Amino acid sequence: MSRSFDVVVVGAGPAGYVAAIRAAQHGKTVACIDEWRNKDGKNAFGGTCLNAGCIPSKALLESSELFHRAQHEFKKHGIKTGDLELDLATMQKRRASIVRQLTGGIAGLFKANKIEGLVGHGKLLAGKQVEFTAVDGAVEVIEASNVILASGSSPIEIGIAPFDDAKIVDSWGALEFDGVPKRLGVVGAGVIGLELGSVWSRLGAKVTILEAMEDFLFMADRDVAKVAAKEFKLQGIDIKLGAKVSGAKAGKTGVAVSYDDKDGAQSIEVDKLVVAVGRKPHTDNLFSEDAGIQLDERGFIVVDDECRTRVKGVYAVGDCVRGPMLAHKGSEEGVMAADIIAGEIAEVNYNVIPSVIYTAPEIAWVGKTEAEVKNSGRAYKTGSFPFAASGRAKAMEQTSGMAKIISSQDDDEILGVHIVGPMAGELIAEAVLALEFSASTEDIQRTIHAHPSLAEALHEASLAVDNKALNFPNKR
Ligand code: FAD
Ligand code: AMP
Numbered sequence: 001m002s003r004s005f006d007v008v009v010v011g012a013g014p015a016g017y018v019a020a021i022r023a024a025q026h027g028k029t030v031a032c033i034d035e036w037r038n039k040d041g042k043n044a045f046g047g048t049c050l051n052a053g054c055i056p057s058k059a060l061l062e063s064s065e066l067f068h069r070a071q072h073e074f075k076k077h078g079i080k081t082g083d084l085e086l087d088l089a090t091m092q093k094r095r096a097s098i099v100r101q102l103t104g105g106i107a108g109l110f111k112a113n114k115i116e117g118l119v120g121h122g123k124l125l126a127g128k129q130v131e132f133t134a135v136d137g138a139v140e141v142i143e144a145s146n147v148i149l150a151s152g153s154s155p156i157e158i159g160i161a162p163f164d165d166a167k168i169v170d171s172w173g174a175l176e177f178d179g180v181p182k183r184l185g186v187v188g189a190g191v192i193g194l195e196l197g198s199v200w201s202r203l204g205a206k207v208t209i210l211e212a213m214e215d216f217l218f219m220a221d222r223d224v225a226k227v228a229a230k231e232f233k234l235q236g237i238d239i240k241l242g243a244k245v246s247g248a249k250a251g252k253t254g255v256a257v258s259y260d261d262k263d264g265a266q267s268i269e270v271d272k273l274v275v276a277v278g279r280k281p282h283t284d285n286l287f288s289e290d291a292g293i294q295l296d297e298r299g300f301i302v303v304d305d306e307c308r309t310r311v312k313g314v315y316a317v318g319d320c321v322r323g324p325m326l327a328h329k330g331s332e333e334g335v336m337a338a339d340i341i342a343g344e345i346a347e348v349n350y351n352v353i354p355s356v357i358y359t360a361p362e363i364a365w366v367g368k369t370e371a372e373v374k375n376s377g378r379a380y381k382t383g384s385f386p387f388a389a390s391g392r393a394k395a396m397e398q399t400s401g402m403a404k405i406i407s408s409q410d411d412d413e414i415l416g417v418h419i420v421g422p423m424a425g426e427l428i429a430e431a432v433l434a435l436e437f438s439a440s441t442e443d444i445q446r447t448i449h450a451h452p453s454l455a456e457a458l459h460e461a462s463l464a465v466d467n468k469a470l471n472f473p474n475k476r
Pocket of ligand 1: 035045055150327
């Protein structure tokens with residue numbers, strides 16, 4: 001007799017494993033299938049985020065940032081270090097250990113929540129049956145009352161620069177280098193390209209980022225993008241805009257990369273090339289033709305606002321469906337799907353999803369950019385406050401950047417918050433809450449912020465919206 005579950009989740013990344021836990025919290029019987037295999041050959045739950053994305057990148061960003069600050073900043077604090085030496089093997093061991101602890105933690109959470117964690121491939125068949133192929137090849141068909149597809153995404157490979165897992169690599173490969181490349185090329189100045197470029201630049205690589213678009217960080221507010229571009233330049237990261245890569249060839253001495261810019265055909269040679277031109281939904285062998293699942297023209301599983309597919313009782317969440325490819329977006333969708341399965345009313349507020357780039361300075365935003373508000377035709381006001389005027393930022397020796405708030409002219413509602421500066425990724429949480437509660441600028445103005453704290457920058461920016469900033473001259 002085949003096994004049956006109330007909910008079968010395919011994929012144990014941040015969308016899938018969170019969905020499984022929430023479904024179990026509702027008292028459902030749950031199985032979660034995942035086939036992820038790490039480069040050491042071991043399977044692990046956690047998907048891209050824990051194994052090859054958010055977590056390992058942040059581990060290396062932290063280590064490399066400390067190395068960089070010890071080299072360039074400690075002197076100012078009056079700390080003498082002597083010659084600093086990089087021990088990359090230990091740095092990489094630490095990264096791998098953090099990943100192991102967290103992925104092992106998911107296995108523990110599955111156990112605690114009585115979720116059946118199944119290692120292998122899952123495929124949706126017609127009639128909400130799921131074919132599970134274990135790593136030893138054994139095939140079992142599982143019956144499910146509900147199915148949540150959370151199969152994630154994979155790096156886009158471009159034919160002109162195919163991955164060779166040695167010199168031309170994807171973002172995962174770039175997290176696991178065992179030596180610092182002298183010259184590192186990165187194709188794509190998106191979030192992943194900038195974070196990986198920052199890591200290796202701080203560890204000593206000469207980094208060149210080639211970006212096809214003319215606008216730097218086109219999705220960010222222009223004021224923020226301007227500050228960020230200046231800071232990356234100061235750090236020695238060479239970002240070439242309007243540079244469309246046309247080919248890459250690995251040879252004995254390195255990788256010859258050709259690109260076209262406004263002056264015509266150009267080329268550079270690098271030791272390693274990271275191709276970070278985006279990610280695509282991963283739906284290989286995920287469902288049979290008669291399962292009833294539909295893909296859109298870009299390969300995403302078609303879902304409605306509540307993540308329902310066209311098949312009753314089958315949901316899809318995370319990177320494999322429309323919307324930003326972010327772990328927290330996927331997790332919230334997983335929670336929503338599990339809540340709906342349990343008969344609750346649930347929704348994801350897609351207008352209030354924070355974006356964070358963990359470079360130095362960090363970049364974070366929520367809501368609309370000034371250009372988007374302008375284009376919407378709504379009358380608005382803005383206020384900003386530079387970290388150079390923040391006591392805490394000065395004490396931290398991290399004064400680059402600013403916080404900016406955009407509010408509507410008529411009812412003072414906060415429409416967008418944009419931060420570039422120290423701990424922007426943490427500071428944005430206050431703004432996310434404000435937008436979730438449809439707060440006005442005045443709400444933040446009247447909220448007491450601890451002194452001295454970085455959060456005061458947001459407070460001062462809210463005051464600046466009405467020309468009431470206290471620690472910085474207001475615009476007249
Ligand atoms: P995934 O994490 O991709 O998980 C999907 C899982 O499903 C995988 O384990 C896969 O093996 C498994 N699977 C797929 N198909 C099947 C099948 N048929 N059977 C069994 N198993 C299957 N996002 C952030 O929010 N913050 C960050 O700081 C951040 N940094 C990133 C850094 C890098 C370098 C990268 C590459 C990504 C980063 N992201 C970040 C994006 C984030 O990793 C993804 O948005 C997130 O992992 C998506 O979650 P998911 O659960 O939808 O998919
Ligand atoms: P993201 O989608 O945020 O990961 O960013 C990927 C970036 O890669 C985008 O900004 C693209 O413009 C850029 N990109 C894509 N193809 C190329 C190419 N051939 N050369 C240079 N940049 C590219």
